[in-house]
Amino acid sequence: xxxxxxxxxxxxxxxxxxxxxxxxxxxxxxxxxxxxxxxxxxxxxxxxxxxxxxxxxxxxxxxxxxxxxxxxxxxxxxxxxxxxxxxxxxxxxxxxxxxxxxxxxxxxxxxxxxxxxxxxxxxxxxxxxxxxxxxxxxxxxxxxxxxxxxxx
Ligand SMILES: [Zn+2]
Ligand SMILES: [Zn+2]
Ligand SMILES: [Zn+2]
Numbered sequence: 001x002x003x004x005x006x007x008x009x010x011x012x013x014x015x016x017x018x019x020x021x022x023x024x025x026x027x028x029x030x031x032x033x034x035x036x037x038x039x040x041x042x043x044x045x046x047x048x049x050x051x052x053x054x055x056x057x058x059x060x061x062x063x064x065x066x067x068x069x070x071x072x073x074x075x076x077x078x079x080x081x082x083x084x085x086x087x088x089x090x091x092x093x094x095x096x097x098x099x100x101x102x103x104x105x106x107x108x109x110x111x112x113x114x115x116x117x118x119x120x121x122x123x124x125x126x127x128x129x130x131x132x133x134x135x136x137x138x139x140x141x142x143x144x145x146x147x148x149x150x151x152x
Contacts, residue, residue: 005032009071009085016069023051027062036103037075037082075105075130099135101143106135 009028010020018024030046031038038046044059063083066072072083075098087094087107097106108131118124134144 002029002032005085008032008088012071012086012088013066013069016071018065018069018071023047023054023058024062026050027059027066031072031083031085034084037077037084039080039082043083076128095129095131097131097133097135099138100132101134101138104135104137 006025006029009031010025013020013024013028026047027043030043040056040060040063043063044054044056047059048054063072067074067083070086073086073096075082075084075096077098084103084105087096087105089107093111095108095111097108099105112129113124113127138144
């Protein structure tokens, strides 16, 4: 299964016209095997033993490129920037519900900006919108703000 996930990521790189280098394959495998999000540092640490002289900057540039292409997605989790595999079924602009416990991510169909009227003097260039909470699985396992009082 993990091999298949890694292959999906490589295919996604391919679709976006990226040259599939051995380093990028390794990045794909790291993300396929990750249970949740990976920081740039974690990706670097997962690669540095394998590639002599690999610099953090190279890894960071690769992640940035993959993010721009939508192969991976960038998240702000608490105070840190983390990445995870992009939602392959969503090629267009979308937002996420993020589970604080298990790091599962659920794509959202609606964008709040569709109903947002900016003040005339402000030109909007981009926006961020993420919703944090507890997924159904985690609530059933008793994790959540008031999981104890829930009837289901
Ligand atoms: Zn997504
Ligand atoms: Zn969860
Ligand atoms: Zn949006």
